Amino acid sequence: MFTTRPEIVGTFGVAASTHWLATQTAMGVLERGGNAFDAAAAAGFVLQVVEPHLNGPGGEVPILYWSERERRVRSVCGQGAAPALADPEKLRAMGLELMPGIGLMPATVPGAFGAWLTMLRDHGTWPLADVLAPAIGYARDGFPLVPRISRAILAVQALFRDEWHSSAETWLPDGKVPRPGSLHTLPALAATYTRIVEEAQQRSQSREGQIDAAMDCWYRGFVAREIDSYCRNTHVRDTTGDKHTGLLRYEDMAAWQPDVEAPATLDFGRYTVAKCDIWSQGPVFLQQLGMLRQAGLEQHAPDSAEFVHRIAEACKLAMADRLAWYGDPRFAASPLAALLDGGYLAGRAQRIGERAARSIDPGMPGGATPRLPDLEAAVRTLQRADVRFGVGEPTFAELPPVSEWAERELFVGDTCHVDVIDRHGNMVAATPSGGWLSSSPTIPALGFALNTRLQMTWLEPGLPNSLAPGKRPCTTLSPSLALRDGEPYMVFGTPGGDQQDQWSLAFFLRHAVHGMNLQEAIDAPGWHIDHFPGSFWPRQTVLNRITMESRFPEATLAALRDRGHDVRVGDPWSEGRMSACTRERDASGRLVLRAGANARGMQGYAVGR
Template structure:
């Protein structure tokens, strides 16, 4: 490994090393909750569930109970990795024909149209039943306490609430919890969410009644209480009786109905995997962008990265250009495999990606260039213009296209991430998101949370993968990662960041595995992200050739990238990415190492 350990004379935090267990997450209080469960005798799955529900409560700016939570689990008992589909589906009645009839040419990023069935409750109930040792009555207790007793408001949440008030349109159900008396709380003020606490208590009560037979039947009863009982009924009644105006300026009532809730179930699936230099790297299937990471790795594996050198001009150019190829294939081929024929056997193959390497030139590409799997590359796959493609497919002529200011339109939050490892050898990587506080997505009365908006990621061209259809999972950007070594769990990792998630994590992964950096060095090292594809988020704009680099990248490297034709924007130091990770080294007597990005100041790793 060629990395010079003295290249960076400063890291933001130490690597935490221990022997028993570890938790990382997007808030120190949620990490503490996970540790609490582990100290009570729970395993990594129990701890992950507790951590996730705490994040729902204390990071409502970035995730919520009605959002999504794609999850990877390494089961020590089964000695393998599983993916849990923590993504809800769209309403059965919400389809492309409906959009055409109602003159909708792009799915908004807020309001009720993009809402999908909330996934966290069903996902964690399934994870606990299959891999855990506890029930909701145990793992929900820390979240109930935080909601009931309150937590100190942090800077990110205050900023979200300030933006919400500046929008000029507020909702009483949101205000009474997060902005009492019409005033945004100061940093450090206490936020109390009794409604959310009561919602979680209802799950525990239902579980207690059903648990008389077994732990599993208790979890099933709690799931029924959410999706097939009073909670679902409250959600549907609220969104049907209270239409909201979304970012488009039009008002719609909710499309979801009771059957959409009652018939949805989380599923355990086989993850996608490739071997990269001695590690088996696992990602969720193509209902996330996860395989993009694997394909990007497969292309990079055709280069001698150590010889090229870490973060040299050539290295960053190759990283950027190979990323463009992987993301072009994401746009051309990825979607819910229950609906779309996704040729991952080809896209992840060595021969295909060796051929893709030949597309990388010395100068920056301004084209979106998916690979040819069979037949002809469809026209839509080379376009950055989502609205025009939608309109053409729908046969709609809505006049002049909106002049979106990409940096000025933001309808929702970001994401959080968590990792857990226990002394039994279980490992979890999970990426909660969605269901966040948004300008035009009100908190559901008496429940304490808003619905999510993941459906904004659908296209309205029926010829495309990831095109809107009733009861289909949108291709989520959320993408946890796990790597194993010799069949044993080695690394759990992930990050917030929307479309950039696969980009910041792949640089972290290469920093650690190829260049020998420890976890914190790998997280802290300067990096870059591209915007050379349609954004997954409203208003779905892309920037051909666009790349943002960390402000610590040397000026001569930046100049070299510009000379190659890249449209470089320089960000602040440490501003790109928020990776957290845990490693478990069997060859070092089970040494656990963990680290979290200091960007934002809330994410923390805690170990014992």
């Protein structure tokens, strides 16, 4: 099969991500003696700088890793919790039916910093100063703006100029939208990270002590105090059309810490796939796998209508279960075991017919009766919302007419991803997001914006993902890790919001079932379905739509239409942002490492040696 680039092969180390500078940062760390945990953390902080339209320091990150020393997979939950002031009754009393998609009100505790540093402290080898040095350097000295950054700034320049003046100062140098390819600096962010390093070094002489001190600076020191002050005292216009202060406070920051836990897993042939728990959409991937165990996918070409139809219909069922059952397991008994039960998934698979399903069809795990949210709330919200400045998703190609803001295919829900494997066999997959430049105003004293992840909750009471103080919103962020024959094998993932566990599943099946190498499986034509309320504001529901790259055979498109799918044909290279790395031992017992990265968007890269 034709590929856009070769699959990378090496024995020393491999890295892949959504931006070449992050990939090369990770590889540079490996070359200088760091391990996969050092490399992934350094790359993660670089992504905050060089992909600011997709993530930032005020965001979140779920991480999956394999520790060769501990011989086990673990998940780090870098999804922050809702503030104590996030009272849904008070918000409904204000006339809100959905949490706004931009502004200060939807912010959770920014969990990315704590998650990266927890993994680094427990498994890394490098001191904090060395890990943060590349990010500080790019923020201080400049980084090249990829075209999508300039387009993102262009789309919200009026909001920045008229309302979010601190963001205008950060992103509109000399009052103008910066040109693609120009070098941009973030001096305030560089100063924030430099101050954290300096304070940490003053407080401790040990590597671990400095990392703990840095987390204390963030969650109980000057960063938390600045966030508190900004949220208390700044009135910010958001998608309601009104100005609101934020809900996040110092006490919320001080009380939070990331959870390190065993992931959810499911067996599929030779493979065991690990995903984050039901506080994320990760189990959607596992549910689809379970439904497809007996689907005979090996008999159908990866670009055939039968292959696409069966996966698309499994996705509809899994996404319906996400809507009905997924949420923070600390706030209600988790149904995850029942959702991943073999008998339950076999029963769900029987609901996949020859025709495209046209309704949302949640299951009854353990015999429980599902309840869906009021999906008309999105319609009512949009009727009275201020949509001049966009929806809740982080990226968009251009500013369309107001009447078209709700057309979700105009936007590409996006974020970042990084995978690393070192010569020892340690593996990391992470999907950072949140706090992108258009989510909320830049906090002037810190140089970054806060996340808007609470837009993924429901203000309606009694649902698994209803808003509650201290509760984590069910995030779309979803890295993946797979074992093969019981041995650690692959880390992989993609940006894409609701598409993440669609694009990554198709990639995995092309590799695991059809034997494509990593780059072949990444480059193969992709698709995604819309058959659920979107996770981003305004949470509109689209049913039975499948968007496919135009590289699919015309016969496949026609056959899917004949089966009842609402087929939309997109650009030839528009579906997916995958990257992946694998490890396996050859006949002599040496580790052989491989990597691949997405060519779509012309910025993802894999490297290794």
